[in-house]
Amino acid sequence: MLFLDLTINGLIMGLFYALMAVGLSMIFGVLRIINFAHGEFFMVGAYTYALISTSFGINPWFTLPMAAMGGALLGMIVERTLIRPLYDGYRSWSFVKDEYAVVVTFALSLLLVHTVDKVIGPSPFMGPSLFDLKRIAIGPIMLNGQKLMAAGVSIFLLIGLAIFIKNSLWGKQIQAVAQNRFGAALAGIDPIKTTSLIFAIAGGLAALSGALLSPIVNPSPDIGSFPAIKSYIIVVLGGLGSIWGSMFAALILGVLESYFAVYLSYDYRDAFGLLILIVVLIFRPQGLAGQKGREV
Amino acid sequence: MNSSSLKNSRLWRNRLAYDFKCFFVIIFFLCLLPLLQLSDYTLGILVVAMYFGIVAMAWNFLAGYCGQFSMAPAAFAMLGGYIVGLLDFHAHISLWVSMPLAIVGTALLGLGLGGLVMHLKGPYLSLTTLSFAEISRVIISNSHEYTRGDQGLNVPTLMTDRISYYYFFIVLVVLVGGFIYSLMRSKFGGFLLAIRDDQEGAESRGIDVTRIKLIAFAISCALCGFAGAMYGSFSQLVSPEMGLLQQTGLVISMVVIGGVGSVTGPLIGALIVYLGSEWLRDVGNIQMIVFAIIVIVFARFFRTGLWGLFSQLMQRYLGKSASS
DSSP, X not given: OHHHHHHHHHHHHHHHHHHHHHHHHHHHHHHSOOOTTHHHHHHHHHHHHXXXXXXXXXXXXXXHHHHHHHHHHHHHHHIIIIIHHHHHTOTTOHXXXXXXXXXXXXXXXXXXXXXXXXXXXXXXXXXXXXXXXSOEEETTEEEOHHHHHHHHHHHHHHHHHHHHHHHSXXXXXXXXXXXXXHHHHHTTOOHXXXXXXXXXXXHHHHHHHHHHHHHHHOOOTTTTHHHHHHHHHHHHHHOTTOHHHHHHHHHHHHXXXXXXXXXXXXXXXXXXXXXXXXXHHHHOTTTTXXXXXXXX | OHHHHHTOTTSHHHHHHHHHHHHHHHHHHHHHGGGGOOOHHHHHHHHHHHHHHHHHHHHHHHHHHHOXXXXXXXXXXXXXXXXXXXXXXXXXXXXXXXXXXXXXXXXXXXXXXXXXXXXSOSTHHHHHHHHHHHHHHHHHHHOHHHHOGXXXXXXXXXXXXXXXXXXHHHHHHHHHHHHHHHHHXXXXXXXXXXXHHOHHHHHHTTOOXXXXXXXXXXXXXXXXXXXXXXXXXXXXXXXXXXXXXXXXXXXXXXXXXXXXXXXXXXXXXXXXXXXXHHHHHHHHSOHHHHHHHHHXXXXXXXXXXXXXXXXXXXXXXXXXXXXX
């Protein structure tokens, strides 16, 4: 039953990708920019989690929310200092907006990676497990205890986020601002506060993804680059700006990757994402959930 | 009034000509530099700075003039270097044959990658090139049997002498700068600027936006590939490290600090950033931290970079303008 095993493990990886990609997609939906520092939210989460739990010996279940708060705080600081001029000042300069967003978020990503590299050091270290059981067998499926726990937490978070966006007042504000920023402002929604909230959610979720994966992947300063690239592929696959599309696409990518790594080639498993990206761009450039002809 | 309007410093043509004159002033000083009896080590640093200058000019050609943001300049330089290296390693083809092949190969890769995304609006180009850059680097470092992985490949050298390489790279910089200048003077350059400033407007005036963007991207990739091949032959080694995102970060810093949308800006930026990063590496390996902060500050407050500040000063004191 290798196939079932791979599917489940792929779905679990997909859940972690989804935690990152959803934030990226929300940011794109509201501001029409890509946050190239998204992988660094992941990295900050992994480091906060691993450092606090190992150096103070705090139960990992308490450091997990701390990592999320660290990521959320970082997201809000980034929004306040770097992203806000995008929609406050340069409103009429459309190409300058793209230029500014690309340059600033990319520079921020390098800044965070190299600051962590300098301050904490380049060598990777491991975060503590949430659940101390090396192997669990559920029927024919072999699972790592940490992975199972982390997957549970991610499912809980993703469902929580879906309910939050669909039903809560803040979630409805996010939807409104994503649809029409100006119209939302006319209806009495503060777009600035909403954008800040979106960055906090995006940062927090990416950081949680990093924290949950840190016992498995051994965080080093550049750990965020591959999850970030996966989530760029996912947001294109899911349709830029679509939250549900990116959740779904993350699961698809996770499963396909896990098949690819076993059935075709383990060494080139990361390259498979590019192949998917190319196929999507050729056959369905608007992504799975995007409408055709929609201006993005 | 008529003759003065031809000399109007706000005209794009005149700004570009002024820009190109300043470019030659810098080249002139670069030519004189070896008179200071520089060591081979310093000359080597200057050569690498000029390699980055070419890549920065190529990136600026796409980003500053056409408004399209590729995240793979360093990756295309790496690929150009690897085309030369692989052809030498497996087929012992001389550099004079493999170098044009590197240009053509990277241009074709650029056409293929650009063909996928250029008809789409939005950040697709940045996303795709970023994924392409990271994944092509991983493929190269994983394919041990063909590329020797992280050890890198040897590349044949053209000349043994540092000083002749130095002047050779000056010639290359002049060629690339002149090429970009002549393109920007032509109608094609006008199309690029129109697309950058208003894509819908350009489309409505009958410009084939997708095709022009695609050609610009392919030219930019080919220039990067060319620079990478030449760099490989200078350092006699190409390795996957040439394509690190950090290198792309350096290239973007050079353009943003030097000045987006000019010929001189990226060259000044490349010289300043590369020499500065060599110095900061000695200080304590903090070059990327410092440059990332400088880039954020420049992008936020001095969008036109050093070149823009310089030409504003010139305008104030001499009545000349050259910013774009």
